[in-house]
Amino acid sequence: MSAGYGRLIWRDGVFMPWEEATVHISSVGHASVSAAFEGVHAYWSSTREMLHGFRLREHMQRLLDSLRMSWMESAFDADALVGATVELLASWQAPGKDLHIRPWGFAAGTHRQQMVPRGTPAEIAIETWEFESKLGQGRTCTLAVSSWPRFHPGASPASMKVFSNYHNGRLGNIDALARGADWPVFLNASGHITESSGACIALVKRGRLITPPLSDGVLDSITRRTLVQLAREELGLDVETRPVERTELYLADEVFLMGTSAEVLPAVEVDGFPVGDGRTAGEITRAIESRYHDTVRAVTGDHDEWLTPVHLDRAAGAPSPPSLTASSHARSTA
Incomplete structure (x- = not known):
């Protein structure tokens, strides 16, 4: 079936x-x-x-x-x-x-x-x-800087979430797995960190959250927007959005990926360099993950x-299925 x-x-x-x-x-x-x-x-x-x-x-x-x-x-x-x-x-x-x-x-x-x-x-x-x-299951990952560079945003804008842009990510995935890592990290033409395959990246150094700018070829991730706002407003963290050098990942106190599918995914190794204790997520990453969990599951109600x-049909004990012939939502006339 x-x-x-x-x-x-x-x-x-x-x-x-x-x-x-x-x-x-x-x-x-x-x-x-x-x-x-x-x-x-x-x-x-x-x-x-x-x-x-x-x-x-x-x-x-x-x-x-x-x-x-x-x-x-x-x-x-x-x-x-x-x-x-x-x-x-x-x-x-x-x-x-x-x-x-x-x-x-x-x-x-x-x-x-x-x-x-x-x-x-x-x-x-x-x-x-x-x-x-x-979320909250203690998972971690390892990262490797990809031998494939990030596609140039002047050739195909990173702001477009189109399937063709993701072939770059596929090549990076294959490269990372062949080198014993879970996920790739892409550099742009200037040698700056951009993102992983289907996920943005952030690092923590001396209590400060740092993430690359969109202008370096980063998708305007909705998860990234969410976590930056939660970090600032709910956790009181200083957040820097600026170009990030490759070596900053090697010396970071914490590193994590963020995206719809990745959610909040802590990294414990980059190119063989351990991140933190090399085994578990750092304190700030865990706090961000916990806050994200409570937000998406409506635990606190702070961001309804x-x-x-x-809404489910509780009287019937199951949702009411929509019509198979047409949606009740009209086409836009705009």
């Missing part, structure tokens, strides 16, 4: 069974070069007995921004995509589970030429599946503006 059997996908305003959401093989290839995507998490709150999408609208707006920079046009605005996602999440009959959400847009129709023309309509699909959060609630 297919891993997605019985699930639903939202596709251009229509809910359909997972196994029926197909495209012809002629519709992939060149058309995939311009495809944009997002990764979003929805966390279950045992305090409120409710699922919440984390900073869902910001993710949807970034998807639309990436499509716009790819010269593709969406028929839906961010609010419509948020509404469709909430309906899709509510179709899961699994209270207590965390869900990963992948919205993505690609060139509609069949394209056999190298370039997808400017103004091509974007088909948008939203898929979701269960994932297991690793970041949480999109998903």
Whole structure:
């Protein structure tokens, strides 16, 4: 049985069974070069007995921004995509589970030429599946500075979250694993630290949190924004956003990755240099991870503006499934 059997996908305003959401093989290839995507998490709150999408609208707006920079046009605005996602999440009959959400847009129709023309309509699909959060489980990773440099933002803007940009990350992953590390760290043309594969990076030195600037070729990560704000406002940390040299990672007191999938992932080694005690996360990283956990799970309620609630049909004991024929959320007329 297919891993997605019985699930639903939202596709251009229509809910359909997972196994029926197909495209012809002629519709992939060149058309995939311009495809944009997002990764979003929805966390279950045992305090409120409710699922919440984390900073869902910001993710949807970034998807639309990436499509716009790819010269593709969406028929839906961010609010419509948020509404469709909430309906899709509510179709899961699994209270207590965390869900990963992948919205993505690609060139509609069949394209056999190298370039997808400017103004091509974007088909948008939203898929979701269960994932297991690793927050608070004491996991760590090792890092290696990649032999592959970070792609130049002047050639392909790092602000575009498009599939084609992630081939650079794939090469770095293979390189890191071959050298016995878990994840790569990419340098830009100036030799400055940028990010890892699918995750931003931060270090702690003498109680100060330091992270590279977006201008060095770093994706404007929503998780990065979140953790920087929590570090400043909730933990009272000084935060520096500035160029970071490779050797600063070797001498850092703490290092961690941050992203939707990475969440908060402490590093205990960089290029063979131990970070901290070389075995466990540092005190500040643990405090940031704990604060992030409490935020996404609505433990404290300090940032409800970041949480999109998903209401379940408690009377029936399960969510009410959306219509398989059409979404209740209209297309944008903007």
